[in-house]
Amino acid sequence: MRRLLDRVYWGSGMVAAGFLVAIFLVVLSQVSANLLDFCIRQFTGKSLGLVVPSYAEIAGFFLAAASFFALPYTLRHGAHIRVTLVLMRLPRKAQTFLAVAACFGAACVSAFFSWYCWELVMESHEFGDLSSGLVPVPLWIPQLPLAIGSALLAVSLLDSGFRALSCRHDPATKLMIGEG
Amino acid sequence: MDMSLVSGIVLLVFMFLLLGAGVWVALALLGVGLLGMVVFTDSPAGPLMATAVWGSSNLWSLASLPMFIWMGDILFRSRLSDDMFEGLVPWMGRLPGRLLHVNIIGCGIFAAVSGSSAATAATIGKMSIPELKRRGYSERMVLGTLAGSATLGLLIPPSIILIVYGIATDQSIARLFMAGVLPGALLVALFMGYVMIRAKLRPHEIPELTDTFTWTDRWNALKRLGPVICLIAGVIGSIYSGIASPTDAAAVGVFLALCLAKYTGDLNRETFVDGLLSATRTSCMIAFILAGAAFLTMAMGFTGIPSGLATWIGQMDLSPYALLAALTVFFILMGCFLDGISVVVLTTSVIQPMILTAGIDPLWFGIFVVIVVEMAQITPPVGFNLFVIQGLSNRDILHIARAALPFFLLMITAVALITIFPQIVTYLPNNM
Numbered sequence: 001m002r003r004l005l006d007r008v009y010w011g012s013g014m015v016a017a018g019f020l021v022a023i024f025l026v027v028l029s030q031v032s033a034n035l036l037d038f039c040i041r042q043f044t045g046k047s048l049g050l051v052v053p054s055y056a057e058i059a060g061f062f063l064a065a066a067s068f069f070a071l072p073y074t075l076r077h078g079a080h081i082r083v084t085l086v087l088m089r090l091p092r093k094a095q096t097f098l099a100v101a102a103c104f105g106a107a108c109v110s111a112f113f114s115w116y117c118w119e120l121v122m123e124s125h126e127f128g129d130l131s132s133g134l135v136p137v138p139l140w141i142p143q144l145p146l147a148i149g150s151a152l153l154a155v156s157l158l159d160s161g162f163r164a165l166s167c168r169h170d171p172a173t174k175l176m177i178g179e180g
Numbered sequence: 181m182d183m184s185l186v187s188g189i190v191l192l193v194f195m196f197l198l199l200g201a202g203v204w205v206a207l208a209l210l211g212v213g214l215l216g217m218v219v220f221t222d223s224p225a226g227p228l229m230a231t232a233v234w235g236s237s238n239l240w241s242l243a244s245l246p247m248f249i250w251m252g253d254i255l256f257r258s259r260l261s262d263d264m265f266e267g268l269v270p271w272m273g274r275l276p277g278r279l280l281h282v283n284i285i286g287c288g289i290f291a292a293v294s295g296s297s298a299a300t301a302a303t304i305g306k307m308s309i310p311e312l313k314r315r316g317y318s319e320r321m322v323l324g325t326l327a328g329s330a331t332l333g334l335l336i337p338p339s340i341i342l343i344v345y346g347i348a349t350d351q352s353i354a355r356l357f358m359a360g361v362l363p364g365a366l367l368v369a370l371f372m373g374y375v376m377i378r379a380k381l382r383p384h385e386i387p388e389l390t391d392t393f394t395w396t397d398r399w400n401a402l403k404r405l406g407p408v409i410c411l412i413a414g415v416i417g418s419i420y421s422g423i424a425s426p427t428d429a430a431a432v433g434v435f436l437a438l439c440l441a442k443y444t445g446d447l448n449r450e451t452f453v454d455g456l457l458s459a460t461r462t463s464c465m466i467a468f469i470l471a472g473a474a475f476l477t478m479a480m481g482f483t484g485i486p487s488g489l490a491t492w493i494g495q496m497d498l499s500p501y502a503l504l505a506a507l508t509v510f511f512i513l514m515g516c517f518l519d520g521i522s523v524v525v526l527t528t529s530v531i532q533p534m535i536l537t538a539g540i541d542p543l544w545f546g547i548f549v550v551i552v553v554e555m556a557q558i559t560p561p562v563g564f565n566l567f568v569i570q571g572l573s574n575r576d577i578l579h580i581a582r583a584a585l586p587f588f589l590l591m592i593t594a595v596a597l598i599t600i601f602p603q604i605v606t607y608l609p610n611n612m
Contacts, residue, residue, distance in 0.1 A: 020460055080205070
């Protein structure tokens with residue numbers, strides 16, 4: 001179970017990294033297309049109007065996917081910012097209590113959010129909502145990562161909560177300060 | 181006291197309870213928004229939450245954020261800090277204060293390729309702290325100049341925090357970037373001026389120059405700075421000239437940074453994956469905070485708290501100067517406990533209507549907030565530059581904060597200057 005969970009967190013992080021690379025490639029190909037177009041125009045006086053269709057919109061969708069798939073992975077690395085200033089000055093027991101409460105409370109918020117993201121996905125699917133760009137993308141597809149990512153975040157928060165409950169070391173609740 | 185003030189105070193207390201208990205900032209923002217909606221309005225919280233978050237997480241302009249972060253992460257793992265140090269030393273030896281200026285100029289240059297002040301402090305300090313101490317510079321001045329100038333990472337474009345502000349307040353990121361240039365230069369000038377004056381007054385703090393440099397040395401040194409300067413010119417130049425949007429320029433920046441790292445032999449599988457994963461985590465953290473802030477802003481709008489506060493402040497008939505002075509104190513206090521990005525997003529969800537009512541230009545206010553947040557980076561107990569420099573120098577935070585105090589005061593001067601002469605901020609964006 002432990003290994004399965006850790007693999008899921010790690011895997012979703014890798015997917016997120018993949019989407020970052022995808023943003024990079026999409027944007028870079030549009031920039032190269034612009035550059036090529038510019039050169040052609042210099043030589044022939046005619047513009048081909050090379051475009052990667054809907055590239056801005058697609059980059060946005062990839063960004064949403066990258067941000068949300070990375071949620072559990074980022075949590076496991078203790079990279080989500082939190083304030084530990086007060087915590088550090090509390091006795092050990094109070095720290096554990098607050099860590100457990102924070103994990104379970106946050107898991108509830110995250111699960112609540114995920115639930116309504118699923119509803120949003122269902123709705124977009126049902127009404128056949130399309131994006132407004134050159135290439136109409138069914139909106140439920142780019143919305144799906146929000147639902148999956150936040151559900152995984154809820155799972156990893158529960159996971160950390162139970163570990164904190166049994167006072168085991170856990171990277172997510174470790175008393176450390178995130179990067180600014 | 182009207183209702184909006186009471187509900188505002190309730191939510192503020194709840195927010196600080198959550199944050200103090202160590203709840204992750206993004207989730208705390210979502211939680212407070214949720215409470216506000218459920219308790220003070222009849223609107224359906226869940227569906228609005230999903231829509232607000234979706235709407236704020238797939239923005240094209242936000243895509244520049246992971247790209248700029250990634251670019252900084254690639255360069256951080258390259259030999260750049262050696263090159264910066266070696267390249268700057270021959271140029272700075274003659275100025276009063278000598279190599280202390282390496283810290284300032286080095287941070288200024290690195291700030292132009294990185295949007296984070298922690299990364300700036302780490303990259304420049306890695307080389308300059310041991311080297312300058314070895315040459316006998318006073319440790320206090322070495323740490324102070326580094327802590328102070330590293331905050332330039334937030335102001336000199338590309339700046340992560342200006343992207344966050346631009347997204348949260350619906351301002352053009354390209355214009356914000358331009359607005360940051362002159363205030364950044366102003367800060368560099370203030371810092372350098374201070375170091376020179378201090379060096380004249382206390383010459384014993386600055387060791388004699390041991391090596392002499394010829395003009396040949398200087399031109400050779402310039403070659404080591406060349407690649408970085410080309411990178412800056414390419415990325416920032418294309419934004420300023422309007423050829424590329426910030427996101428396009430950021431992707432090109434990543435490409436150039438990869439080429440640069442390849443050229444200097446610092447790019448291998450390990451550093452590539454390392455940099456990419458670090459960028460994934462940092463950008464996820466920031467995007468999630470922005471998503472939480474988007475929902476909080478929407479929830480606040482439904483509760484009517486910000487507009488209520490704006491009217492309330494409006495009725496007090498404060499002059500804009502008094503309002504700004506009060507806000508400065510408030511931000512510095514908040515910055516003592518929160519990181520810069522959280523301060524900015526909290527600000528925008530509650531204070532934005534107040535600013536507009538008071539007739540303050542939101543573009544100018546963005547730069548103002550960033551400089552104040554910069555000051556918070558070097559104030560204890562929570563100041564990220566202090567943490568980074570603590571890690572590099574093994575001195576405790578209070579010691580570093582004392583060393584940085586003069587630079588804190590210089591930043592207050594800068595805030596006063598841009599308040600009296602707002603053209604420092606608005607000139608470039610209005611004339612390009």
